[in-house]
Structures are given as structure tokens and as C-alpha cells.
Amino acid sequence: xxxxEIIDETPRQCLTIGRIAPDFTAITTEGVVxxxxxxxxxxxxxxxxGDFTPVCTSEFIAFAQLYPEFEKRNxxxxxxxxDSNPSHLGWLYSIMEMTGLRMPFPLISxxxxxxxxxxxxxxxxxxxxxxxxxxxxxxxxQRIRAILAYPATNGRNMYELLRLIDALQVTTxxxxxxxxxxxxxxxxxxxxxxxxxxxxxxxTDPESVGLNCLAWYYCFTDLSQVTPLxxxxx
Ligand code: BEZ
Numbered sequence: 601x602x603x604x605e606i607i608d609e610t611p612r613q614c615l616t617i618g619r620i621a622p623d624f625t626a627i628t629t630e631g632v633v634x635x636x637x638x639x640x641x642x643x644x645x646x647x648x649x650g651d652f653t654p655v656c657t658s659e660f661i662a663f664a665q666l667y668p669e670f671e672k673r674n675x676x677x678x679x680x681x682x683d684s685n686p687s688h689l690g691w692l693y694s695i696m697e698m699t700g701l702r703m704p705f706p707l708i709s710x711x712x713x714x715x716x717x718x719x720x721x722x723x724x725x726x727x728x729x730x731x732x733x734x735x736x737x738x739x740x741x742q743r744i745r746a747i748l749a750y751p752a753t754n755g756r757n758m759y760e761l762l763r764l765i766d767a768l769q770v771t772t773x774x775x776x777x778x779x780x781x782x783x784x785x786x787x788x789x790x791x792x793x794x795x796x797x798x799x800x801x802x803x804t805d806p807e808s809v810g811l812n813c814l815a816w817y818y819c820f821t822d823l824s825q826v827t828p829l830x831x832x833x834x
Contacts, residue, residue: 614720615719615720615736615744615747616744616747617744617745617746617747618743618744619743619744620742620743620744621635621643621645621736621738621742621743621744622635622718622719623635623636623742624714624715624718626680626708626709626710626714626715627685627708627709628678628685628688628706628707628708628709629685629688629689629692629703629706629707629709630705630706631706633678633706633708635678635738635742636742638676638678638738639740639741639742640740641674641675641676641740642673642674642675642676642737642738642739642740642765642768642769643675643676643677643678643736643737643738644670644675644676644677644678644735644736644737644738644761644765645678645680645719645735645736645738646677646678646679646680646733646734646735646736646756647679647680647681647716647719647721647732647733647734648660648679648680648681648733649681649732649733649752650681650682650683651681651683651687651688651690651691652687652690652691652694655752655753655754655755656681657691657695658755659733659755659756659758660679660692660695660703661695661699661701662755662758663677663679663703663705663758664695664699664701664702664703664704665701666758666759666762667704667705669762670762670765673762673765673766673769674740675765676705677704677705678705678706678708679705679706679707679708680707680708680710680715680716680721681707681708681709681710682709682710682711682713682716683709684709684711685709687709688707688709692707719734719736720734721734732749732750732751732752733749733750733751733752733754733755733756734747734748734749734750735747735748735749735750735756735761737761737764737765737768739768739772745768746764746768763782763783763784766784767782770784770788770823773828773829774788774823774826774827774828774829775791775826775829776788776789776790776791776821776823776826777789777791779820787812787820787821787822787823788820788821788822788823788826789818789819789820790811790819790820790821790826792817793816793817799816802816802819803816806819810822810825
């Protein structure tokens with residue numbers, strides 16, 4: 601049997617870490633917003649499948665409760681779904697009635713899926729015709745630094761988002777990396793040796809340069825020992 605299903609083969613931009621976040625202007629619950637107005641701040645752009653659904657409601661309550669933690673880190677939250685602005689307003693009002701929390705960040709109404717298309721938030725198979733739970737962490741130079749995707753059925757962990765933002769900010773400021781399960785205050789991973797002398801020093805006497813090395817390619821230090829990078833070089 602011939603499959604007569606029409607498949608949408610429109611090529612879509614593949615957004616990856618390191619690319620400049622595509623700019624857009626959109627209607628939100630806080631008025632018209634343009635992404636580039638947040639240059640100089642970190643932005644956490646996140647999509648949700650739909651208003652008045654339980655998992656999304658739990659996520660918005662959690663975002664509102666932890667908003668001061670995002671603010672402390674100079675992070676602007678920006679939600680997006682294809683629902684209408686009146687739907688967003690009604691839903692946020694319902695959340696306020698339930699919890700007393702006023703949503704402290706804009707929620708984009710992406711009726712024509714312009715933002716979802718730009719960021720590849722629409723499932724290309726169009727199974728649900730919904731944006732999914734995507735997260736884009738965008739740095740103050742508007743570069744995409746992290747991308748996460750979750751299914752509709754499972755809510756995100758806001759503490760992991762905060763932890764990842766802390767790790768990205770430490771990397772940006774100090775040029776170091778962070779190991780698995782890193783938490784603020786834990787030792788950080790220093791860049792690889794650049795010369796053979798440096799490599800030998802890491803094998804023979806790492807303490808003299810403030811390092812704790814388990815192998816020449818596996819060295820840690822305390823962040824307090826690291827000089828911040830010149831911001832011009834970021
Ligand atoms: C929810 O937020 O509960 C949800 C949304 C879309 C599909 C499934 C669950």
C-alpha cells in the first residue's frame with residue numbers, strides 16, 4: 601500500500617550550543633518583549649506544552665518560588681507556549697488564586713509558533729502539535745550555552761537548572777570546568793597542561809601550583825585559587 605501521508609520536509613535550523621540565540625519579538629503577559637533586550641543578562645528560555653495542565657502548573661509554581669535564586673544569578677526567566685495571551689493570563693491568575701504567587705516573569709504567547717520554530721521546540725513529527733519542555737540557557741552575549749529537553753509527562757528539576765547556571769557562570773568567569781555532580785564550593789577542574797613541563801609538574805609536584813592531580817590529565821583546584829579571566833577575553 602502506498603503511504604499517502606504528507607511528510608513536512610521543510611528544513612529546520614539546527615540550533616546547537618555555541619550559536620547566537622536567534623532574536624525575536626513576541627507578545628507576553630508582561631507586554632511586548634524582544635530577546636535582545638536582555639543582552640547583559642543570562643536568559644533561561646523555556647517552553648511548556650500547554651496552559652492549565654498539571655505538570656506545567658507545578659513547574660510554574662516552582663519557577664515562581666525559586667525566582668529570587670534566578671534573580672541572584674542575573675538570570676531572566678522567559679516562558680513560551682503556543683497558547684493565547686488571554687489563556688496565559690487566565691492560567692497565571694488561577695495559579696495566583698491557588699498559591700498566592702504572582703508570576704514574576706514574562707510568558708510568551710507564541711500563537712504562530714514563530715519562537716517554537718526558531719528554536720526547534722516543535723516536534724518535527726508533529727505528533728502532539730505542542731511545543732515540548734525545552735530549556736535554552738543563553739549567556740549575556742546572547743550565545744546559547746546549554747540546551748535541555750524533557751518529555752511532556754515529566755517536570756524539570758529547578759535545582760538542576762540553578763546548578764547548571766552556577767557551573768556555566770563559574771566556567772565563564774574563571775575558564776575552569778566542573779566535574780560530575782559538582783556543586784558550588786566543590787573543587788573545579790583546571791584546563792589541560794599546555795606544555796610537557798606543565799604535564800611533568802602535574803605528575804611530580806602538583807601541590808606547588810595549587811593543584812590536586814590524580815593523573816596528569818585529571819587535576820582539580822579550589823576556585824579561591826583561580827584568577828578570574830579578563831572579561832575582554834570571554
Ligand atoms: C502536563 O503539564 O501535565 C502535561 C501537558 C501536556 C501533556 C501531558 C501532560
